[in-house]
Amino acid sequence: xxxxxPKLCATYRKVQLVREHMGQVCLGxxxxxxxxxNLHHVIQDMYGxxxxxxxVDFPAVHxxxxxERYSDKRARILVRASLSDAEKxxxxxxxxxxxxxxxxEDWSPRGTDTIDELMLDAxxxxxxxxxxxxxxxxxxxEALAILAGTELMYxxxxxxxxxxxLKENLTTISAIALQHDVPPYIIQHAYTNKEVRDRVCAQIxxxxxxxxxxxxxxxxM
Amino acid sequence: MEMSSERKTxxxxxxxxxxxxxxxxxxxxxxxxxxxxxxxxxxxVNAMYEALDRGESKVLDFGDLAIx
Numbered sequence: 711x712x713x714x715x716p717k718l719c720a721t722y723r724k725v726q727l728v729r730e731h732m733g734q735v736c737l738g739x740x741x742x743x744x745x746x747x748n749l750h751h752v753i754q755d756m757y758g759x760x761x762x763x764x765x766v767d768f769p770a771v772h773x774x775x776x777x778e779r780y781s782d783k784r785a786r787i788l789v790r791a792s793l794s795d796a797e798k799x800x801x802x803x804x805x806x807x808x809x810x811x812x813x814x815e816d817w818s819p820r821g822t823d824t825i826d827e828l829m830l831d832a833x834x835x836x837x838x839x840x841x842x843x844x845x846x847x848x849x850x851x852e853a854l855a856i857l858a859g860t861e862l863m864y865x866x867x868x869x870x871x872x873x874x875x876l877k878e879n880l881t882t883i884s885a886i887a888l889q890h891d892v893p894p895y896i897i898q899h900a901y902t903n904k905e906v907r908d909r910v911c912a913q914i915x916x917x918x919x920x921x922x923x924x925x926x927x928x929x930x931m
Numbered sequence: 932m933e934m935s936s937e938r939k940t941x942x943x944x945x946x947x948x949x950x951x952x953x954x955x956x957x958x959x960x961x962x963x964x965x966x967x968x969x970x971x972x973x974x975x976v977n978a979m980y981e982a983l984d985r986g987e988s989k990v991l992d993f994g995d996l997a998i999x
Contacts, residue, residue, distance in 0.1 A: 737997040747996035763991040768982035772967045773975040774960040781953035788979060789991055799993065801960050808958050817956035819949040822942040825959065825972050832964035852958060 718910045721854045725861045743891035765791040775801040796893045807855040816851040824848050863892045864900045937973040
């Protein structure tokens with residue numbers, strides 16, 4: 711799936727703003743493992759939302775979790791109870807990221823249509839290696855939430871040092887994942903997306919801080 | 932193509948939630964989508980709602996809140 715640059719910039723800028731806000735209002739160490747309830751608190755605070763999180767006991771192979779947003783600024787995150795603790799954390803973070811990132815045009819209450827699109831994208835990816843070349847706003851939002859969640863759980867400033875240690879066989883993907891309390895594939899995804907992430911973050915850094923701030927605040931409204 | 936019963940059940944639920952509860956958005960996190968079908972995913976989402984309706988859920992709190 712091809713994601714346009716302005717959307718990527720807005721995504722990583724919002725991640726920066728949320729991390730800055732966590733640094734201001736939260737106590738103690740924020741890393742290496744992200745404190746999920748701090749993120750929950752900060753997103754509620756910054757976006758004026760009331761977010762309920764529940765774990766639900768049901769049998770499933772594919773569904774890890776979901777989020778519902780309501781017109782009265784309530785949101786409900788539902789996570790499968792049988793997931794590992796690390797999977798519960800990454801699922802909750804990805805769903806929280808939707809509340810941080812999504813604009814009204816990304817919303818859709820027609821969940822079955824969104825499921826159809828996710829299935830279509832997976833089929834296209836398997837056949838053409840690219841996925842949906844013309845993704846809908848809800849489908850793109852799913853991809854951006856995964857990128858944002860990955861950056862929050864495994865921030866870019868760790869990447870180069872860890873990659874150097876991996877190259878020298880001084881650590882493993884599993885050890886890094888354990889340190890950040892995430893499933894190992896999150897670390898792998900971070901490295902896969904590193905080039906895009908680094909380019910976008912360099913672009914954000916090169917822009918006027920005030921302009922970037924205004925832009926991110928406008929797009930979060 | 933006719934809508935499957937699982938898809939229709941879920942679609943009806945979301946239509947009801949939109950009208951009665953003000954639902955404006957729903958998103959999902961799935962694994963192994965290349966090995967899933969729409970029907971299987973709808974079945975699992977329906978199973979999640981049925982478990983919720985039976986009260987088989989609890990508050991998810993990671994116990995790591997630390998704020999001023």
